[in-house]
Amino acid sequence: MATDSTKQTSPMVLVDGSSYLYRAFHAIPPMHTSDGHPTNATRGVISMIRSLIKTYPDSPMVIIFDAKGKTFRDEIYSEYKAHRPPMPDDLRPQIEPIHRMVEAMGLPLVIIDGVEADDVIGTIAKQVGEAGREVVVSTGDKDMAQLVTDKVTLVNTMNNTVMDIQGVKDKFGIPPELIIDYLALMGDKVDNIPGVPGVGEKTALALLQGLGSIKEIYTRLDDIASLGFRGSKTMKQKMEDNKEMAELSYNLATIKCDVELPFNSLELKNNDANKDVLKEWFAKLEFKTWLTDLDKAPSVETASDTVGNVSQEQRDGQVKTPAASDLVANYETVLDKDAFNAWLEKIQTAELTAFDTETTSLNYMAAELVGVSFSVEVGIAAYVPFAHDYEGAPEQLDRAWVLEQLKPWLEDDSKAKVGQHLKYDANVLNNYDITLRGIAYDTMLESYVYNSVSSRHDMDTLAKKFLGHTCVSFEDLAGKGKKQKTFNEIDLEQAAFYAAEDADITLRLHQAIWPQVEKTPELVSIFKDIECPLIPVLAKMEQTGALIDPELLHLQSAEIGAKLQELEIKAHEQAGESFNLSSPKQLQVILFEKQGLPIIKKTPKGQPSTAEPILQELALEHELPRLIMEHRTLSKLKSTYTDKLPEMIQKTGRIHTSYHQAITATGRLSSTDPNLQNIPIRSAEGRRIRQAFIAPTGYKLIAADYSQVELRIMAHLSQDKGLLDAFTKDADVHKATAAEVFEVSLEEVTTEQRRRAKAINFGLIYGMSAFGLAKQLGISRPEAAKYIQRYFERYPGVQQYMENTREGAKEKGYVETIYGRRLYLPDIKASNAMMRQAAERTAINAPMQGSAADIIKRAMIKMHHWLADTDLDVKMILQVHDELIFEVAEKDLDAAKEKIVDIMQNSSQIDVPLLVEAGIGDNWDEAH
Structure with missing residues (x-):
């Protein structure tokens, strides 16, 4: 209520x-x-x-x-x-x-x-x-x-x-406080707000992002020309000539917030x-x-407002929906063996059961089971509590007994189950020697496969989106912050409804979302052949964990700490005074006022920007920004990895990351606690962090990595003859591209030409412009444009693919991977040019990223099945980007390596060979 x-x-x-x-x-x-x-x-x-x-x-x-x-x-x-x-x-x-x-x-x-x-x-x-x-x-x-x-x-x-x-x-590229200025500069044809003649969306954004508000623009008219947008040289005069019109437009665009x-x-x-x-x-x-709705009997049943121990009504097996809900619900709290056995019979005979666990922690390795809930029919659910241990809690069934009764059903592949984020439940059950099987559906993944970008995929969001229902909030029951209760401490009368609702809403969500997925056979395949089978694969990897060397990390932290002090001293010497390297305000004063460095970009409030891309650009020519950038990079490595990783070692003696299937738009996996995807590989310090991921005594690590997988997917998708030939003949594709772009023979290609060709190959599939390529290679924009033009002349199929993809995305609103995963692009028709262009770049790259994600997921599923059957001593422990890392007994190294490469290369078939490079070492860096 x-x-x-x-x-x-x-x-x-x-x-x-x-x-x-x-x-x-x-x-x-x-x-x-x-x-x-x-x-x-x-x-x-x-x-x-x-x-x-x-x-x-x-x-x-x-x-x-x-x-x-x-x-x-x-x-x-x-x-x-x-x-x-x-x-x-x-x-x-x-x-x-x-x-x-x-x-x-x-x-x-x-x-x-x-x-x-x-x-x-x-x-x-x-x-x-x-x-x-x-x-x-x-x-x-x-x-x-x-x-x-x-x-x-x-x-x-x-x-x-x-x-x-x-x-x-x-959406707009500016904060709310600059929206009035944005509307005033551009004008509005619908409301007939005049605006400033000659100022469109791009110009308005350039002025506001570069100089700040209209008021600030008029105090800095001489700075407009330095912003470099088209027409910037003549914009000062236009602004001067139309000052009254700008002020009038500002007044017209301003929403009055003091109406009587x-x-x-x-x-x-x-x-x-x-x-x-x-x-x-x-x-x-x-x-x-x-x-008809009005004539129906009220669908809302109210619950008692009493708070405390379980009421007599609840002991009799009924907990009713709060008045806030528009869903009819009949929830039961199971407190004795007869009631439990009745529910056990229901789930044994049900075609599909919604299942959920309640625990003491979100950390699956530390979580203890507090209770389980079921639903086999919409509106009817049960909660079986067995570990609510607050003072005055009612008598509950014994946890060991309940799990013993449930284990055959939980481990039965033929008993179909649906849950919301069932990988978590599988991991928690594993702590009790139960292997969850029979995972038929997962509503989080159903929503993700249906549309990865339309919303978040947590239960509360999905319930609002698909059912128009607001679920009971955990924080409403447990509180917030340091005083937040764990689930075992929550009053059972409140906890029971919350837990049973989870199972009921899961079943309702499945019935709402799955029919939408079924309308597209390719999406059904993505779910049934990739995402759902991947749940036990990731769960197993998470449970296995990875071994790290805390002493090596402590040593690295100390060394990085000393290097940070050195950098700070050098930065202070360069500046001629002491300052806080982490303070944007102090950096603004030191870099732009005292050092007189060029202001590349301004914040919305008109202050010189000290954002990372700006410092990177300044660092190309100035020592102080270079020192600050190096300090930032090392500081982040220290706080995120070398300091933190040893603290994340759990009772197993290993770290256990969490892989997320429903976060990225493209289908790529992400990970947290720790985030393995962001460990840098190009810097010496980043590689040293990988050295701390080690093999136990008697074992080695094998790191197997797909080589140039996105370029190979581009060859497949574009069907460009030149690219197809290069990969089919196992040629050095970067060298081949260099020979084409620089119009020399393969034998004449220099190391520098190959480096530039590599930048072109990878840059273009990420939508890089001539400006971006010029910046990356340190060459002029016309020269970069010439390289790109020559590239497309040599690989016309790539250019045609890009044009077709953009047009197809605008027409359909989405692009697809090789296997039919849909990647929606909500901004592909946006009126904001920056957003629209970003969506177009995504349209080009997303099919390649998404296809690469599908390829490695398919390989992981086949690898999981092989690992379950093989006599070799092999464990799959990590997945990062296009790489899989294995822990292998030294006696099985050769056989394991051969089989790993074979599975990865042959799990998916595209029109060019998939190449996997595998290395062996005592640590991750050595094996990579």
């Missing part, structure tokens, strides 16, 4: 009714009642509001519309919105019904004369946000991005996107719905489904 405190802490939702109105009208095809009354906008607006209510069940929701007539903006600029067409005839008669239905739903309807809905929303958001409460603004209007703060976020119900401060930066309101914003709340009035409107407008 939603308590008063819950309602007061949940966000206030402000709905831009006018934005909803027009978007719904234009998005939904014409609809009419039998007597000809238009209803498409009405249907769309009310549907979006109903959906929002499900998403924010405890939130006050305010619907704001524009008032009729002119506003203060018309007074300061008579041409404001002058180009807007009149309201469509079919839209006008839909406004009154919408207003009346909003009121009947019990939602505050706000219309203030003389101001637009934006200004009312801005004022309420400011007042409520400053009072400390979070605000969600539901709109599709880009102008509203200026309202975003740490308390105010935007949600777009048409595409289910949420925009916080970082979201604004990602006839109510206290903090007291806005929802009232009970008037079902009789709603019935009248639903009947009149022939919304039959909604009318």
Whole structure:
């Protein structure tokens, strides 16, 4: 049940009714009642509001519309919105019904004369946000991005996107506080805001990112020419000539946040719905489904507000859904053997069982089981607790006995199970000598395969997205921070509902998501042949862990610490004074004011940037930035690896990373605790960290790495004859490219030419421009452009593939890997040029990265099966990028190496050979 405190802490939702109105009208095809009354906008607006209510069940929701007539903006600029067409005839008669239905739903309807809905929303958001409460603004209007703060976020119900401060930066390239300046510089054709003539999106961004706000731009007009964008030389004059227009546009674009309101914003709340009035409107407008919903018995069952020990109702086996939920649920707490045996029979005979564990820790190696939950039918679930040990906890079944009864079912491949992130549950069960089998589905991976970029794939996010349901939060039960309880300390009456809900929602999510996946056979294959079979593979690797040498790491930490002190002394000598190398403010003063180094880029607030790419560029010609960059790199290595890795050794004497299948957009695995993917390989210090990953006595490490796999995939995808020939003949592809680009024979190719060709080969598949290539190779931009042109002349299939891929991505909204994994590109048609170009680069590279991910995953699955059957003493312990690392008994090295290479090279077939290079050593660096 939603308590008063819950309602007061949940966000206030402000709905831009006018934005909803027009978007719904234009998005939904014409609809009419039998007597000809238009209803498409009405249907769309009310549907979006109903959906929002499900998403924010405890939130006050305010619907704001524009008032009729002119506003203060018309007074300061008579041409404001002058180009807007009149309201469509079919839209006008839909406004009154919408207003009346909003009121009947019990939602505050706000219309203030003389101001637009934006200004009312801005004022309420400011007042409520400053009072400390979070605000969600539901709109599709880009102008509203200026309202975003740490308390105010935007949600777009048409595409289910949420925009916080970082979201604004990602979408527009600038923070919320510069959105008004952005709109003022560009102008707005829809609202007829004039802007500055000659300033478009790219120019506006260049000015704002380079100099700061409009106010700051006008104090630094002489600096515009140095920004280097097209037209920068003449932009100073344009800005001077149009200063009044810029200031007018700024005023027009500014959402007014001090509107006089006839109510206290903090007291806005929802009232009970008037079902009789709603019935009248639903009947009149022939919304039959909604009318049926109103006539149904209430679907919400309320739970007791009592807190404490298990209630008698719960002992009788019933725990009911809180009022906040719109899902009918009947949850049972299993406290005796008869009830447990009844559920054991249910799961033994069920076609599919949703299964979940509750534990004391997210660290799978340290986690202890507290209870398990099941669901075999939507709305019906059970929680079996056995380790809630707070004072006064009720008597529970014995954990050892429960696990003994469950072990045959858990280890039975024929008993199909579905879970949310079942790899974690498998790892925890392994601590109790149980091998989880029969993993048929995993809702986290179903969502990931369906669309890897549409949202996060945790249960709470998926429940809101696919079910319109808000799950009970763990923090609501356990608290936050240092005083947060572990699950065994949580009162069973509360814990039981939370645990049973996990199983129930998992089953519901599977029934919602899997039919969407099934519509595309390739996605079914990605799930059933790659992602789902990979769960036990990764679980086994995680359980095995890797051996490290803590003493070597301690020694490296000490050496890096001494080197950091040396670098700090040298930096202070170069600067002529002491300063904090980690302080951006002090760096700005030292580098740009006292050293007089060129300002390459500015922060949104107009300060010289000291970001890593800027320092890298300055380091090419200046010693102090080079020292600072070296200091930063070593400091990060020390804090992330040499200091931290020894602390991560667990009771097994090894470190145990966590591999994540549902994080990257491309299908690549990522890892945390520790993050193995980011250990640098090019620096001596990075290689020394790899030296600390060691083989135990009597064993060696084998590191097997796919060679140039993404280039080989490019050859396969592009079907370029030159590339296909080079790889088929096992030629040195970089040398072959050098011979083509530099127009020399293979024998005449120099080491430098091969290095440049390698940069071209890899650079182009990552969408590198002539500017980027020039920067990397230290050559002029025209020379780099000439190399790229010659490359495409020699490999025309590659250029054709890139063009086809871009066009296909724009048409479909996604690209695909060799095996059919879809990689969606939400920004491929973005109006923001930077975002659109980034999406186009991703479109080129993602099929190669994604295909490489699929290839190594397929190899890992086959390797896992071989390892289970072989008599050789081999363990697969790590996966990093295109590399697999094995721990192998010295007596089995030759046979193991041959088989490992064979499996990796032949697990997938493409139109050129896959080449695997394998090395042997006492440590990872030596084997690589």
